[in-house]
Amino acid sequence: MKYTLAIHGAPYASQSAQHGIGFAEALLRQEHTIERIFFFHEGVYQALSTRVTPQGEEDLMPKWLSLNARGIELAVCIASGIKRGVINEEERLRYEKISTSLAAPFTLVGLGQLISAINEADRYIEFPV
Amino acid sequence: MKYTLAIHGAPYASQSAQHGIGFAEALLRQEHTIERIFFFHEGVYQALSTRVTPQGEEDLMPKWLSLNARGIELAVCIASGIKRGVINEEERLRYEKISTSLAAPFTLVGLGQLISAINEADRYIEFPV
Amino acid sequence: MSLHLVFNSAGYKACQLRRLNDDPIILLGDGVYCASSTREDNTYLLEIDARVRGIASLNKEANLIDYPAMVALTELYSPVVSWAE
Amino acid sequence: MSLHLVFNSAGYKACQLRRLNDDPIILLGDGVYCASSTREDNTYLLEIDARVRGIASLNKEANLIDYPAMVALTELYSPVVSWAE
Amino acid sequence: MKKMLFVVSQPPYVNTHNAELLEAAMVGAVFEGEVSILFRDDGVWSLLPDQHGELIGQKTFSKMLSALPTYEVNQIFACTASIATRDLTIAPSPEIEQLTLEQQTQLIAAQDVVIGAQR
């Protein structure tokens, strides 16, 4: 089956990432496909490039990267993202900010990409918190 | 009287900033002093330099800057901050990140600065959400 | 005496169980939705939050206050306790 | 039939009011704290979340599942509804 | 196209989740999805008249709601019990159909996807 997943919570404020990653890895092991992982609301903070994981705690960024390396699109809602401070080079130039903050394999996309991913998939699963 | 304020919520996920700023401005109009404003938990996201306020909505960053211009220290909990991705130049170098993300007048400080600000103040007021 | 800042309905419940009857309460943020649960003299609503939500016009007898009045209350009481759940 | 993912106790309440009795529920995150409220056959606990919190050893008869089993449930039911408040 | 139910279960203004969710619902309608919206529990506070988001520099949620029919989102529901518990008189526009808990169960069961869980 084809799945679309949504992540609504920030790292350290929610278990969204653990749940989303655990579920996505199980999907791939069972030979399902993932149309897209969509980061919405505070979920956009998952894509911040400047996070530093404390010693002795698990860094979830490599797990997102590994999902991406297996062909999974990591799509950050652009409206939710830029107002919270998750911007790519294009938005940095447009709004004259000093630096970018979106980690490399994540992309900023419109809400249309959430709806089209939902339409393409057999299942839509949300990890809100 | 001397006040210490704490901000626990992120922009767009809470009214922490509106409440903290509204209260702080009223304090200064009434000739109270503010020992320190401490950003804790998700409150550290207030200090992200890359935020872009949507058109027609209020940008709170200039209000934080204006409080700072009137001598108020904007202190971001370093432990809460760097794990969530709010880093200054020193931390950027230490952890080999591509860019900084802490807006200029905010500073990263240890939890000792929360406790000492509480000790110096007559009142401690928390804006959690 | 303590002053209680209540930020939502679950916080209101937790606060009501643990405050002295005479302690004043300020309802702010989503706490203003609790305005109808109370008619006590020592309960205040932050006016801007009540007006934003369409709550002010429903509670015409409520004690609406602004930030300066909130500051004045924090001068009079200690500790100031925030409740949000 | 729907499958319900319950992430905390307020979500559990909202879900229980609106689900069909036969719809299965997966408790995950803080939802695992609701394990003792139920002994139904069609209620599952995400084992890792229950073990993290010290809940697994208190609910020895619970249906503990892992992520692959959770995936299998999502194959069987639609829509999959998340509840968190 | 999918049958999509957007669920609003939290009050507006303390965060911008409700506004973000409504934008997603509008995009769903633009993409010709069969979109409906359900307000339940503290989400029904969103239906009060006389809201003024501009006072805190935000969009006024009730105005966004009134724009829904323009996007051809016409299936707007609210939980009767949630409204009654809070003793609310909801705004006259947009038109909202109140549902019992049983009707909400049926509404959910009839969907392809349900969107909008939040804290």
Add this chain to the structure above:
Amino acid sequence: MKKMLFVVSQPPYVNTHNAELLEAAMVGAVFEGEVSILFRDDGVWSLLPDQHGELIGQKTFSKMLSALPTYEVNQIFACTASIATRDLTIAPSPEIEQLTLEQQTQLIAAQDVVIGAQR
């Protein structure tokens, strides 16, 4: 130095607030504040034995709690009603004094500051 009460009202693990709050309490004690901690409502889930934060790459909260006496934080309280409602058997260490609601009212009134409100 101030009398500081740290209040834990939420469960651990879904976020790191409880751990962050406990670190603040330890720093308070290091600075020779008169520190006490109160667990109430869903915060009492923090007191369960047999926690395993390492399974999701986090610190185990119950282990952090056991370290509190090392920091000379010895006044650890919990709400009797909150524990009873949830039918909990709490971990044997650290030593925790259970308080009625009235005792919690007095505890709060005796403080200079109360810290730890969160969602």
